[in-house]
Amino acid sequence: MDGERSGDVERRGDVERRRRPVGPLVRRILRYTLLVVAAVVVAFPIYITVVNALLSPQQIAARPPTLFPVHPQWGAFRSAFTLGNLGIFLRNSLLVTVAITVAEVATSALAGYAFAFIRFPFSRTVFVLFLATLMIPMEVTLVPNRETIVALGWFNSFPALIVPFLASGFGTFLFRQSFRGVPRDLHDAARLDGYGHWRFLTRVVLPLNRPAIGAFTVFAFLGAWNQYLWPLIVTETNGVRTVQIGLRQLQALSINQTNVIFAGTVLAALPIFVILIVFQKQLVRGLTAGAVKG
Amino acid sequence: MTASAVTGGPTVSPAGGLELPRSASVGLEGVTKRYGDATAVDSLTLEITAGEFLVLLGPSGCGKTTALRLVAGLEEPTAGLIRIDGEVVNELDAKDRDVAMVFQSYALYPHLNVRRNIEFPLRARHVAAEERDRLVAEVSASLRIGDLLDRRPAQISGGQRQRVALARAIVRRPRVFLMDEPLSNLDAQLRTEMRAELVELHERLGTTILYVTHDQVEAMTMGDRIAILYRGVLQQVGVPQEVHDRPANAFVAGFIGSPPMNILRGELAATGIADGLQVVLPGGAVPLPEPLAAVARRRGLTSLIVGVRPEHVAVDPAGTLSGSVTMVEALGHENHVACRLEGGKLIMVRLATGEPVPRPGERVTLSFPGGRLQLFDPVTEERLDG
Amino acid sequence: MADRVPVSAPVSGDRTPGRPAGPGRFGRLGRSLREAVLGYLFILPALAVFAVFVFYPLVKTVILGFYRTPPFPNLPSRFVGLSQYRSVISSTAFLESLWRTVLFVVFTVPIGLVLGLGLAVLANQRLGGIQIFRTIFSSTVATSVAVASVIFYTLLNPEVGLFSYWLGHQGGAGILNNPTLALPAVSVVTIWQNLGFTFILMSAALQGVPDELLEAARIDGSSQWHRFWRVTLPLLSPTVFFAVVVGTIGAFQAFGQIDLLTQGGPNNHTDVLIYYLYQQAFLFNDTGVAAVLSVVLFVILLILTFVQFRFFERRVFYGR
């Protein structure tokens, strides 16, 4: 995970500009054409979703199709809340996602710190166990895990959606790596100054590792928000279902309500779009962590 | 650890402002530190008196940092006792030893401004805000960093960082300062300045300083005493002059002085005049003056190690050692001439300004005027004394 | 140095005069014990979660595979040893679902990678407004699998779906009900949904290619095309490898798009391993068979992860 990725982009851009001042006009036009075509293809499903959310079902079904929101109508969004229960689903998703994200960051930071700075017996073995969890996704333990949830009396409740995800092997690994970048001298200086592990963690290590924490926070948020299979098998009523499962019900609406379906998907994707725009840097870091650098 | 443990001082005056010598002696007794098979510090015994400025000197990797960290409590010795103010502190946590450390890297917290960095140890000890501000103001004024308090470490120069690191150590008024090559990251001129400042600081605070460096100039100019460490083993402890004039062994001799002493191996031979002895060196033979010859005779040696300081070598047409000049370093106030003796060995000659300087490539003969040589045992390399 | 040196009282904090000097409160053993206790306290929350929801169920899954689930509820399940493993693994249903999963991987991973890399190269130039294109190319990371699937499901609706209309499939059963087209359609949705991530990954890797290398190649007179193949691509290879492995692992876990688009149909033509597992476990309540399938899936993912780890380790420790 590298420092200022977007900064690099700009610097590299400058270099390129110096290299080839202004390419031949034809080449420039060709490039833009390619870019625009690619952008249209990639963005079209999203675009048409938004457009359709603003059209009436009749307009959507009309042929030739309507590709622009002529006379936009916002009623579909209201219907998504009333017909599709989107309000409850979004609230549930938000609650579950925030809880998971906060807890995952906290438990990963604590464990990552312990592996980076605290000497305790079998720490290496335990760390390997933590890494091993990366190879055991929820998909392969569905059956007993649902039994556990039922046995705990958590079936169809928020704990069922949250508790299994309160820890992250990836987060622990990421934080351990990042925390190890804190110079030993800083740790020693803090020890001599009278700071124990807890205060060293909170006053020095965490502030110094904001980039990694930001990246993992966004990563964890995204993962929690997008969960599908697990929430599907441990919930059965709308009161606790998340928006991804809510979309499943929404999809079943009749073809006379496709505008509501589209509006629902817009609402379900909106929070992540906001994150994409606001926390672009962290998002990129979070998604590329472990790939480009580690 | 009670307040009365403070050497020679009255108990703490609540208002502060009292000139209070805070210093404690430090003692190491057979202290050993092993990492696996490697011995970083090998049964080190060393006594540092309260208020002393002791320099721990040695080449890189000889165990200096380890020794310092042992005293600080950042490492636990494999064997041996560590005392501060006479009390064994082996079992005492680093934070309870009442020592402060200045790190080679300065170890400033990058996310905190200078003020918060200096305050850091005070906050750990829950010092009241007013008192804290007063102490920070005092110490930052005395180190001339008062106008940097709001900056981050990244926004100040290396020399300023160095002062902040010092300030953070001083603000606690510890009994002992441990300094690990604190000047090594500064440029040459700043280093010279800071040497003087540190010495002055020590005089004012009177606090014991255990100062680690690999730079023998620093050691000679700053230390009350110098302890020389090599491969984890203590070689010699003494005041600078003593270490310089009477090195305990060939290693110390070859490490101290600028340039350091020339160390040459030679065979003993009779001069043929009375029972006089001469040493046959790579480039020729030189007579051994009588008191030294007597030592050699008494030990029945056939070969030995000769040490001669560069300032005690002369370019002398009548000299008996021959070689050729490979390099001349003109420093302005003096000249260093490197000669390759015929056996291939290099020998450094220090010439005061005014003395004629040979040119590189020139063939010269050398002599040791006055025979100011030091002799070392060829096997143990220990100093041979009368 | 200025004229005054701080002469304040020593700051020794909570030192109480009555406290015994010397061995300290805890001593060496006490100190390392405290350290160990603290270490375990720090890892305890995560360890507890892993114990209950990762390690225990993994072992339990393997064990469940030894028991045959009775045909009717409330009958005891029967220990059958390895025979259930054998029968499930050799069953046609399993082998077909495994084959479909492999097909799904083959459809999604290479194409997704090439498209993502292509977009990254396209967006990695100095042109006015390039940032807008970058944002658009990353935009599908904001759509979850469910969002993407519902969008495409509706656009592929045989009666009102725009894509059905454009593809000449209006009326009739629809693309998602076409045995030949269903899996490719699911693959297209998957590729599209992953495109933002692949683009981000490849862009980051592209930006990690040192300018000096490209400039050196330029000075050596190599063409842009040549530079891409001979300098850029080799330097991207670790990321490409990572993307392949991660994409394959992801494809083996792809559930939402199947569930929302085809539910395994038509006629099991999109019934990939994970969906087959889900049906056995939660629709037919055959925990025994589901457990065996889980173990198989685990072994496959384990191998893939292992390949990735090995590679990752080598790159981290010897590469840089």
Ligand SMILES: Nc1ncnc2c1ncn2[C@@H]1O[C@H](COP(=O)(O)OP(=O)(O)O)[C@@H](O)[C@H]1O
């Ligand atoms: N934590 C450690 N683990 C293993 N070996 C170490 C450790 N710390 C120091 N050493 C070894 O101990 C020796 C002395 O190191 P050090 O005290 O840092 O030397 P100096 O400060 O004099 O350069 C070196 O050989 C070093 O490699």
Ligand SMILES: [Mg+2]
């Ligand atoms: Mg050192």
